[in-house]
Amino acid sequence: MLIVVALGGNALLRRGEPMTAGNQRANIKRAASVLVELIGEGHSVVVTHGNGPQVGLLALQAAASPGDGTFPLDVLGAESAGMIGYVIEQELGNLLKHRLFATLLTQVKVNPNDPAFGHPTKPIGPVYDEATARRLAAERGWQIAPDGDKWRRVVPSPKPLVILEASVISFLVERGVIVICTGGGGVPVITRDDGSLCGVEAVIDKDLASSLLARELKADMLLMLTDVDAVYVDYGTAAARALRRVSPKELSGRTFPAGSMGPKVSAAIEFIEATGKSAAIGKLEDAVEIVRGECGTWFEASALFPRNLGLPARHR
Template sequence: MRIVVALGGNALLRRGEPLTAENQRANVRNAAQALAGLIADGHSLIVTHGNGPQVGLLALQAAAGPADGSYPLDVLGAESEGMIGYLIEQELGALAQDRLIATLLTQVRVAPDDPAFGRPTKPIGPVYDEATARRLAAERGWQVAPDGNAWRRVVASPRPLEIMEARVIALLVEHGVLVICAGGGGIPVVERADGSLMGVEAVIDKDFASALLARQLGADMLLLLTDVDAVYADFGTPAARPILQMNPVDISAGSFPAGSMGPKIAAAADFAAQTGKPAAIGRLADALAIVHRERGTWIEV
C-alpha cells in the first residue's frame, strides 16, 4: 500500500525529556525502526512529522540573539523541516540502505483570512508553569495557554488548503523514492495577487496537513502514530476503554481533547470520509501491527 505516515512529536521527544540533539537522535532511531518494518512489509511510505518543540526552541534561540537576527515562524518552520528530515533520513537510511530517501521542504497554502490568525491555539516550544508562562507572555508579546498540566506558547494554526509541492512529491514516489515532507505541517504560505507565494506567521497542524497530502497523492491509507496505543473513550478516567474501530460519520472530534487526540481524529475522519479509504491511529512501536489491523484504532466508512 501507499501509506502517508505521520510521526507525532514523541518520535523526536518523549514527554518530559530535554530537547537535546542526543535525545532527538535516539528517538528518531526508534521511529526509523518502526518505519523500516513497514518498508520490509512491502509498503510505499511518505513520511511527515511534527515540529512543535523544535520550532519553539528555534524561536527562543533567535529571540536570545541580536535584535536583527530574529526570524518569522515560516522561516523557522523551514529550518526545523530540514533539521528533523535530516535525522529521519540518516537513521532510516541506515536500516533501509537499498531505498532512495529524500527530504523535501514543503510549502502549504493557507487562507489569509483564516479565523485561526485571530485565535492562536497551536502550542509550540517548551512547557512552563503558569507564572513563568504569563511573565514571558508579558515580556515577549506571546499568547500562552494551558497544555495538560503545564503552559506553553500558542500561535495561529490555519487549516491547510493545498500542498504546493504535491506534484514533485508524487513524481518522486512514482520513481520509488521515500519522501520525508510536510514536516511540522509544512511551511505556511499565502498566495499574492500575482500568484506568487509569501510565508506567514503560523504553524500548521501536522495531522491536517498529512491528511491533505494523503488525499492529493491518492494514498491507500493515512497512519497517524503517537505515544498512545489507541483512541480511548473516557480517556484519563477509570472508565477509559480503547476504541478499535470508528465510523467518520459518527465522530465528533469536539468530544476529544483539542490539544492532543482531537486533531488526529478530525484529520483521520476527514480523510476516510472524503476518500473511502482507511485511516488509523496508534502507537509508533505498533506501526506494523496497526496496518495488519492487530492494534490501534481504525477509522473507515
C-alpha cells in the same frame, strides 16, 4: 499499500525529555526502525513529521540572539523541517542502504483570512508550569494554553488548502523514492494579489497537512503515530476508554482537545470521507500491528465492523 506515515512531535521527542540533538537523534533512530518494519511488510511509505517542540526552541534561540534575532515562524518552520528531515533520512538510509530517499521542503497554501489567525491553538516549544508560562506570556506577548498538566505557547494553525509540491512528491514516489516531506505541516504560505507567494506567521497542523497529502497522493492509508496507544474518550479520567474501530458518524458530537488529539481525529475523518479508505492512530512502537488492524484506533468509512467504542484501556 502506499501509507502516509505522520510521526508526531511527541513520538520524536518524548514528553519531558530535554530538547538536545542527542535525544532527538535517539528517538528518530527508534522511529526509523519502526518505519523499516513497515517497509519490510511490503508497504510503500511517505513520511511526514511534527516540529512543535523544535520550532518553539528555534524561536526561543532566535529571540535570545544579540540584536534583532527574530525570525518569522514560516522561516523557523522551514529550518526545523530541514533539521528533522535530515536526521530521519540519514537514519533510514543507515538501515536501508539500497533505497533512495529525498527530504523535501514543502510549501502549503493557507487562507489569509482563516479564523485560526485570531484563535491560536497550536502548541509549540517547551512545556512550563503555569506560573512560568504566564510570566513568559506577559514578557513576550505570547498566547498560552494548557498541555496536559503543563502549559505551552500556542500559535495560529490555519487549515492547509493546497500542497504546492504534491506533484513532485508523487513523481518521486512513483519511482520508488522514500520521501520525507510536509515537515511540521509544511511551510505556510499565502498568495498575494499579484500571484506571488509569501510566508505567514503560523504553524500548520502536521496531521491535517498529512491528511491532505494522503488525499493528493491517492494513498491507501493515513497512519498517525504518537506516544499514546489509541484515541480515548474521557481521557485522563477514571472512565477513560480506548476507541478501537469507529466511523465518522459514531464520533458525531464528541470533542477532542484542539492542541493534541482533536486535529488527528479531524485528519482521519477528512481522509476517509474523501477517499473511502482507512486511517489509524496509535503508538509509534505499535505501527506494524496498527496497520494489521490489531491495535490502535482505526477509522473506517462505514460501520460494517462490530461496533466497539469502549475498549477498556488498552492495546499496547
